[in-house]
Structures are given as C-alpha cells and as structure tokens.
Amino acid sequence: MxxxxxxxxxxxxxxxxxxxxxxxxxxxxxxxxxxxDAEIDRWMQPERPLIEQKASAPQEADGAxxxxxxxxxxxxxxxxxxxxxxxxxxxxxxxxxxxxxGAAAGEEYLEPAxxxxxxxxxxxxxxxxxxxxxxxHYLPEVAAYWLVGLCTMAMLVGIVTGVIVHxxxxxxxxxxxxxxxxxxxxDAHNGLSVLALPFxxxxxxxxxxxxxxxYMAPVVVASYGLEGAxxxxxxxxxxxxxxxxxxxxxxxxxxxxxxMVAEAEHRxxxxxxxxxxxxxxxxxxxxxxxxxxxxxxxxxxxxxLFDGVSGRLLSESGPRSAPLVxxxxxxxxxxxxxxxxVLRWLYFLSGAMGTAMIAAGLILWTVKRRARAGDxxxxxxxxxxxxxxxxxxxxxxxxxxxxxRLIPVGIDDRAAWEGHSLFLTWAVLLIHPFLRPAARAWRExxxxxxAAFALLPAVNALTTARHLGITLPAGIWDLAGIDxxxxxxxxAFAAAALAVTPHTGSARAPRRRPAE
Amino acid sequence: xxxxxLLLAYGGFAGLALAQERHARQAxxxxxxxxxxxxFRMSGALCLSAALIACITAAGTASGIVLxxxxxxxxAVALLLMLCLAPRWFxxxxxxxxxxxxxxx
Numbered sequence: 001m002x003x004x005x006x007x008x009x010x011x012x013x014x015x016x017x018x019x020x021x022x023x024x025x026x027x028x029x030x031x032x033x034x035x036x037d038a039e040i041d042r043w044m045q046p047e048r049p050l051i052e053q054k055a056s057a058p059q060e061a062d063g064a065x066x067x068x069x070x071x072x073x074x075x076x077x078x079x080x081x082x083x084x085x086x087x088x089x090x091x092x093x094x095x096x097x098x099x100x101x102g103a104a105a106g107e108e109y110l111e112p113a114x115x116x117x118x119x120x121x122x123x124x125x126x127x128x129x130x131x132x133x134x135x136x137h138y139l140p141e142v143a144a145y146w147l148v149g150l151c152t153m154a155m156l157v158g159i160v161t162g163v164i165v166h167x168x169x170x171x172x173x174x175x176x177x178x179x180x181x182x183x184x185x186x187d188a189h190n191g192l193s194v195l196a197l198p199f200x201x202x203x204x205x206x207x208x209x210x211x212x213x214x215y216m217a218p219v220v221v222a223s224y225g226l227e228g229a230x231x232x233x234x235x236x237x238x239x240x241x242x243x244x245x246x247x248x249x250x251x252x253x254x255x256x257x258x259x260m261v262a263e264a265e266h267r268x269x270x271x272x273x274x275x276x277x278x279x280x281x282x283x284x285x286x287x288x289x290x291x292x293x294x295x296x297x298x299x300x301x302x303x304x305l306f307d308g309v310s311g312r313l314l315s316e317s318g319p320r321s322a323p324l325v326x327x328x329x330x331x332x333x334x335x336x337x338x339x340x341x342v343l344r345w346l347y348f349l350s351g352a353m354g355t356a357m358i359a360a361g362l363i364l365w366t367v368k369r370r371a372r373a374g375d376x377x378x379x380x381x382x383x384x385x386x387x388x389x390x391x392x393x394x395x396x397x398x399x400x401x402x403x404x405r406l407i408p409v410g411i412d413d414r415a416a417w418e419g420h421s422l423f424l425t426w427a428v429l430l431i432h433p434f435l436r437p438a439a440r441a442w443r444e445x446x447x448x449x450x451a452a453f454a455l456l457p458a459v460n461a462l463t464t465a466r467h468l469g470i471t472l473p474a475g476i477w478d479l480a481g482i483d484x485x486x487x488x489x490x491x492a493f494a495a496a497a498l499a500v501t502p503h504t505g506s507a508r509a510p511r512r513r514p515a516e
Numbered sequence: 517x518x519x520x521x522l523l524l525a526y527g528g529f530a531g532l533a534l535a536q537e538r539h540a541r542q543a544x545x546x547x548x549x550x551x552x553x554x555x556f557r558m559s560g561a562l563c564l565s566a567a568l569i570a571c572i573t574a575a576g577t578a579s580g581i582v583l584x585x586x587x588x589x590x591x592a593v594a595l596l597l598m599l600c601l602a603p604r605w606f607x608x609x610x611x612x613x614x615x616x617x618x619x620x621x
Contacts, residue, residue: 171536173532173533173592174529174533174536174539174592174596176597176599176600178600191593191596195589195592195593195596196589196593198585198589199586199589202585296578296579297578298578333582338579340575342518342583343579343582343583343586346583346586346587346589346590349589349593350586353589
C-alpha cells in the first residue's frame with residue numbers, strides 16, 4: 001500500500017484536475033478580475049465625472065431618505081448603502097410588503113452630492129464578472145452553486161494531492177527551466193502552485209465556506225425546519241440582523257436619519273458607516289440599524305440599533321462568538337474588501353498565479369501525452385478545450401469590454417448584451433480549434449488575444465474621454481490602471497504567441513545547444 | 517513599510533536560493549562553502565521573519581499577516597523569474613525598491 005500511495009495520489013491529482021480544470025479556469029479568471037470590480041465598474045461607465053463628488057454620511061442618509069419616501073413610502077424595509085472609497089454611489093434597495101401591488105422590491109443608485117438617481121450607461125460592470133465566478137451566469141442558481149461547489153472541492157483535492165505528489169517542494173522552490181518541453185510546464189505548474197500556496201488554500205477552502213449552509217443544508221434544517229422561513233430566521237440569528245419587532249400598523253413619522261448616522265460615526269469613526277437598514281419605515285415600530293467599522297479581515301463591523309420614531313439608541317452589537325469570527329474571517333479573507341491598493345494588487349497577482357497554475361496544469365496534461373496518445377479522440381478533445389478556454393476565454397473577456405464601448409448607449413437590455421458578447425465570443429472560440437490543426441489554432445487565438453487586449457485602450461480613446469491621454473495626466477490611477485493592465489495583458493499574449501510561432505530553421509538549432 | 521517588507525522578503529528568498537548549489541551556480545557562477553550556505557540560510561529565514569514584522573507594523577496584526585503572505589508570493593515570483601531569465605542580475609529588483617523602503621506606508 002505504501003508504495004502505491006504516491007502514484008495513486010498522482011492519478012487523483014491528474015484526473016480531478018482535468019475534469020474540472022476548465023470550469024476552475026473560468027472561476028479563477030473572473031474571480032481574479034473581480035478583485036478590481038469597483039475599478040472595472042468605473043471604467044465601464046465613462047460618463048462618470050473624473051473626480052467623484054462626495055458628501056458627508058449624514059447628508060447621504062438624509063438624501064437617500066428623501067428619495068425613498070417619494071418612491072418607496074410603503075415599503076416594509078429600506079437598505080441604504082453609503083458611498084465609500086471604492087463605491088462612488090449611494091445604493092438603495094427596498095422591499096415592498098407581500099400584500100402590495102406592483103414590484104416586490106426595487107433598487108436605485110444616487111449621486112451622493114445631489115441625491116439624484118445616476119444616469120450613466122447601463123452596464124454589467126465588474127460586478128457581473130465577480131458574480132459570474134460563483135453564479136456561472138446562465139445556469140439556474142441551485143445548479144450553479146452545486147457545480148461550483150463540486151469544482152471547488154476538486155480544487156481542494158488537487159491542492160492536497162499536489163502537495164503530496166510534489167517530491168521536492170523546497171529544493172525546487174526557485175526552479176524554472178525554460179525550453180525543455182514537459183519539464184518546463186511541470187516547473188511552471190509547480191512554481192505557480194507553491195509560491196502562492198497559502199493563497200490557493202485559503203481561497204479554495206473559504207470559497208466552500210461561502211455556501212456552507214447551502215451545501216450542508218440538513219444541518220440548518222435539523223434545527224430550523226424545512227420551511228424557507230426557518231432559513232431566514234437562521235440567518236437573522238447568525239448575523240444578528242433581525243430587529244425582532246413586527247409592524248404595529250399605526251403610522252408615526254420616521255425620525256431624521258442624519259443624527260443617528262452622526263452618532264454612529266462618533267463611535268465608529270468618520271466615514272466608517274457602511275449601511276443603514278430601516279425596517280417598518282413610517283410605523284410606530286420602525287427600527288434603524290446602522291452598521292459600519294474600519295475594514296478588517298475578520299469583518300468585525302459594529303451595528304447600532306435605533307428606535308425609528310424617537311431616534312433613541314436601543315442596543316449595540318455585542319462581541320461575536322468564536323466560531324462566527326472564524327467563519328467571517330474566512331469570508332473576509334476571500335473577499336479581500338479590507339485590502340488597500342497594495343494588498344489588492346497582491347490579491348490580484350495571487351489570483352492570476354492561480355489562474356495560470358490551472359492553465360499550466362491543463363497544458364501539461366497534453367504535453368505529457370502528445371507522443372503517446374496524440375491522435376486519440378480524447379486527447380484531441382482536451383487539446384481543443386484547452387485552446388478554446390485558456391486562450392478563448394481571455395479573448396471573450398476582452399470582448400466584454402469591447403462590447404461595453406461599442407454597443408450603443410440606450411438600447412434595450414444593454415447590460416445583458418455585454419454579457420452575451422462574452423459568451424458568444426467564447427462559444428465561437430471553443431468551436432474554432434476543432435476546425436484547425438492544434439498548433440495553428442493556438443497561434444491564431446493567442447495573436448487574437450494579444451490584439452483584443454492591446455487595442456482596448458485605443459478603442460477607449462476613440463469612444464470616450466476617459467482614455468490614457470486624460471487619465472494619466474490627471475493622475476486618475478484606478479482608470480488608467482485598467483487601460484495599462486489591458487496593454488500589459490496584450491503584450492503578455494503577444495509574447496506567448498511569439499513563443500509558439502515556429503522560428504526559421506537556422507535560428508532554432510544553435511539556440512538550444514549551449515543550454516544543454 | 518510595504519516596500520521595506522518586499523525588500524526583506526526578496527532578500528530573504530535570495531539568501532535561501534543562494535544556499536542551494538544550483539542557484540548559486542546560476543547567479544554567482546560558483547557554489548558556496550557549507551558554512552556560507554548555512555549562514556545564507558539563517559539570514560534568509562531571518563529576513564523573511566523581519567518582513568512579517570514590517571508588514572504588521574504597516575497594516576496591523578490581522579491585515580499584516582495577509583499582507584505578508586502576498587508579499588512573500590510576489591517576492592518569490594520575482595526572484596524565480598530573475599533566476600530563470602537573468603540570473604546574474606538577480607540583485608537588481610531590490611535596488612529599485614530601496615528609494616521607497618523607508619516611506620512609512
């Protein structure tokens with residue numbers, strides 16, 4: 001048994017990785033882009049002012065309340081998300097009572113300074129990319145969550161078996177041998193895995209944790225029953241978010257929100273209030289919960305509960321239980337919302353390394369077997385899926401950004417068509433490798449990827465006034481950074497394309513000898 | 517402080533790498549004596565620990581540990597690429613960081 005342990009782990013690593021590799025690549029790629037969701041949102045709405053106007057938190061709350069009283073006076077709950085460093089708008093969500101006619105819920109984004117609804121182009125933005133990485137866009141919610149869960153579990157298996165199979169983690173820590181075929185791909189796969197191993201483990205395990213009450217639903221059902229309402233109670237108790245009072249039915253005016261927010265800022269720090277939850281507005285039992293705190297990996301937000309009529313502070317959230325702190329820390333680490341610019345880039349780098357690790361692993365599978373099984377149907381299928389995903393999906397991602405600039409502003413379902421552009425492009429690029437010899441398909445798609453990304457800043461310059469010529473001199477780095485990242489990605493794909501383009505016969509032979 | 521931690525992490529990994537024969541030959545065209553290897557390994561580990569302290573000073577304990585993991589990955593990748601593409605110039609990236617190393621953030 002002992003002798004067979006490593007080979008059997010190796011087998012598991014290979015096949016667990018291969019079966020879910022393409023979905024994992026999708027999850028890692030879109031999730032990594034999602035670390036810059038707010039920045040991408042902003043890039044995808046070039047109508048936004050170069051310098052966003054700010055307002056104080058009490059002013060924003062009062063502006064939001066005025067809008068909500070006009071538009072959602074009968075709602076049973078308002079949620080107001082204040083603007084922040086990476087959130088330029090005040091976001092409003094409301095839920096109407098189940099008995100009311102019309103829509104069950106609504107949402108609106110306001111300009112912080114004026115309190116007026118924003119009127120920028122409709123876009124999926126970075127939020128769509130971030131959401132895609134666990135919702136898989138077109139799939140029904142339940143199917144998507146199970147598929148993502150299975151793939152994540154396979155990823156975890158891949159990491160653990162990978163560590164077992166890798167015989168010389170420390171000796172090969174800095175080893176990358178180029179131009180040696182299979183050896184090079186193995187080195188690359190190992191390096192990308194080992195050098196960001198803490199991130200890979202954290203992101204995979206915490207990814208499973210997000211939906212733990214979904215994957216392990218019976219644990220919740222055992223105590224809270226099978227009804228959907230029981231689940232609601234469970235979450236309210238877990239996160240202490242219910243207010244515990246029902247509507248009285250008697251009308252009473254809501255107290256001004258400004259002083260409550262000011263009181264919260266006094267305790268949490270100016271600018272620390274993140275959202276306001278108003279239940280039963282306009283009722284004698286109205287409650288206002290104000291949540292906020294300095295960003296922290298353990299998501300240790302404070303929550304103050306006010307009486308909505310008198311404006312009196314009723315209670316303050318107490319210390320959290322240890323299991324809840326662990327749970328929320330895992331989610332907090334995964335999201336990285338506490339990260340400042342440097343750490344955000346490091347998150348992005350680690351995510352990119354994970355994406356590249358998966359790509360290198362998938363390519364390694366084909367490189368290893370080309371000589372032995374290069375003409376079998378299975379091999380051909382893997383190779384085509386590799387080309388159409390590892391090169392095709394990045395191109396599709398670029399297509400998403402092209403669509404944002406080229407689809408006319410104001411047409412119906414504009415934001416949805418941005419998303420469709422991504423998947424239509426990917427579909428075409430998945431078919432393309434089946435019609436071409438593999439080496440050619442690689443070359444064509446890599447060059448296409450290089451062009452698609454490198455030309456994005458040019459498309460941006462032709463269609464908007466938020467291009468590098470303006471953003472660089474103005475020092476608007478979150479916008480310029482996106483364009484520069486497109487350029488860099490384009491150059492990287494061009495380098496990859498050059499690497500797979502055959503050299504002329506005379507140049508190749510002498511180049512390889514001295515290295516041997 | 518973050519730049520300083522990157523500098524320390526890169527230096528620490530460089531120490532660990534040079535203590536290996538393969539990388540010493542790549543970067544210095546020679547191998548180090550056993551004693552020197554041990555010394556490089558020790559000071560490398562020390563630098564990596566110092567990088568943790570710099571990260572915690574910069575960002576607090578909780579965020580600092582996360583930052584350290586990120587800094588280690590970034591430094592290790594940078595060194596890996598230098599050893600692979602231009603091993604004799606492996607000491608260049610830290611020189612670029614030195615101007616920022618003593619800023620407070």
